[in-house]
Amino acid sequence: MLTKLNQFQEQWGGNNDVIDHWLSTRQDLLVEYCKLAGLPPFENSATSLPSFSSIQDFTQHLIDYISEGHFKIYNMVMAKWDATGFSPTEEMSHSYANITKTTDPILNFTDKYAKEDEELLLVDFDNDFSTLGEIIEARFELEDRLIEQISSSLAHPPGA
Numbered sequence: 001m002l003t004k005l006n007q008f009q010e011q012w013g014g015n016n017d018v019i020d021h022w023l024s025t026r027q028d029l030l031v032e033y034c035k036l037a038g039l040p041p042f043e044n045s046a047t048s049l050p051s052f053s054s055i056q057d058f059t060q061h062l063i064d065y066i067s068e069g070h071f072k073i074y075n076m077v078m079a080k081w082d083a084t085g086f087s088p089t090e091e092m093s094h095s096y097a098n099i100t101k102t103t104d105p106i107l108n109f110t111d112k113y114a115k116e117d118e119e120l121l122l123v124d125f126d127n128d129f130s131t132l133g134e135i136i137e138a139r140f141e142l143e144d145r146l147i148e149q150i151s152s153s154l155a156h157p158p159g160a
Contacts, residue, residue, distance in 0.1 A: 091149060
């Protein structure tokens with residue numbers, strides 16, 4: 001996921017401050033995911049689970065990412081569109097709708113791991129975290145598609 005993000009940043013980064021912020025926030029989340037998973041370059045004993053407090057820290061970061069996307073980034077994009085007279089296309093609306101479909105499964109994960117019964121929860125953690133990784137990856141692909149659409153719309157406003 002980090003490699004894809006780096007490639008995407010090279011392609012679309014630097015064109016717009018909103019998109020740069022979005023990609024930077026995503027990178028922060030991916031680094032946290034990799035740390036928790038113990039993926040290179042981060043070390044984690046393959047036989048032990050991360051601490052419950054580190055899981056809770058990650059879930060808070062995940063909630064922040066989701067919230068920022070829905071309540072800040074998309075609003076920033078809409079403000080830029082309003083300033084240029086652009087209206088979202090049906091394809092953009094469809095892309096956004098597909099992104100929102102990933103929100104509930106992500107929030108279900110964060111809700112589950114916000115509970116206090118850490119011994120019971122950590123039994124399922126490996127499977128849940130793996131599934132979450134797949135959902136996050138799917139969300140990022142959907143966001144990439146929307147970012148491409150947004151970049152194009154902001155680069156060529158109506159009447160330009």
